[in-house]
């Protein structure tokens with residue numbers, strides 16, 4: 001089943017059950033300074049959950065553009081290393097604003113997966129919040145799921161919040177077992193394991209609370225439902241793909257990349273990871289720029305810049321000596337043109353922004369990486385494991401290599417970086433610059449004054 005059909009089937013299922021189909025909101029959260037990027041389908045309904053806004057409907061469904069890079073939900077560092085984590089992804093979700101609650105949400109979720117998509121029951125597992133007997137009983141008694149596959153888990157896994165404040169609540173997750181061959185092989189491997197055997201497919205959140213700045217919980221005006229299922233994961237399962245990078249959303253990007261770079265998959269693990277990172281980041285870049293995020297040195301612009309630069313570096317590892325990302329953003333737009341036609345309108349703009357950033361970073365990278373390698377070799381040869389702050393600062397100050405890039409390259413060699421030392425050097429330099437500026441300013445003033453003074457006549461009336 002193609003992704004476009006999977007998405008359509010999801011929305012149609014809920015439309016038939018009186019849900020309003022709501023378009024995805026932008027990746028830039030609307031009037032919400034607590035969020036860097038839209039990170040879940042429920043973001044656009046935050047005020048509705050909190051009871052501050054009323055809508056002409058009490059049930060909704062959407063396929064939401066999400067970005068989990070920076071901020072509370074951050075998958076940036078997992079990308080490429082797993083089959084299932086992404087910076088940008090689409091979240092299929094259904095929502096109830098004081099309408100149905102746990103029982104209907106669980107019943108509909110299960111029915112859609114088993115009957116709507118035909119997933120085999122014997123591959124499914126579920127989890128509930130450890131204290132949530134109600135959800136446990138719905139699964140075991142009403143749905144009739146074998147209690148041996150219902151896991152009671154703690155807050156880390158089964159309590160969901162969009163950020164540090166705002167609506168939140170216990171949740172119940174539906175997992176899919178892809179089989180031992182995808183797993184880590186550890187005897188205790190289970191849905192709690194980070195490996196690629198189990199895909200957490202659908203998260204059903206029972207929105208009951210609001211968390212304030214002090215971290216305290218108070219009840220929402222009425223209990224609500226917020227669910228989220230990653231389209232990319234569902235597509236992988238339904239298409240029998242080995243990983244998300246093999247499904248129809250990613251495969252054409254990977255193929256075009258291989259063609260452009262004259263590459264083959266399976267040459268080395270490092271190269272395979274690089275290919276995955278680039279494919280993932282291309283989607284993030286295309287959607288973010290199309291939604292109006294521009295590379296910059298702060299906030300979401302910085303996260304975007306980091307994503308572009310990381311993709312460029314991975315490209316260099318693959319042998320791309322010239323800008324190449326900009327040649328692929330149009331393909332992302334083409335693949336996603338049905339659900340998001342606006343991508344086709346911004347295609348040229350996105351490519352131009354990408355090229356400009358690639359050109360800007362290219363020189364820095366070529367010179368800087370060599371220096372980074374030398375520093376890392378020095379650390380390794382002295383049997384150290386931490387890159388000293390002074391070296392980090394030198395790389396940054398003299399060669400323009402950002403700290404997170406050094407950190408990433410160091411991590412690939414099992415080394416860490418001295419953040420504190422870097423900060424001290426940075427602050428030291430800022431202080432020096434401030435003093436120099438003050439002195440310079442004083443000098444300038446004195447100088448100007450010296451030159452002007454003889455020409456100024458002081459007159460007293």
Ligand code: GLY
Pocket residue numbers: 039040041042160203205226227228
């Ligand atoms: N809002 C539910 C989730 O992101 O998992």
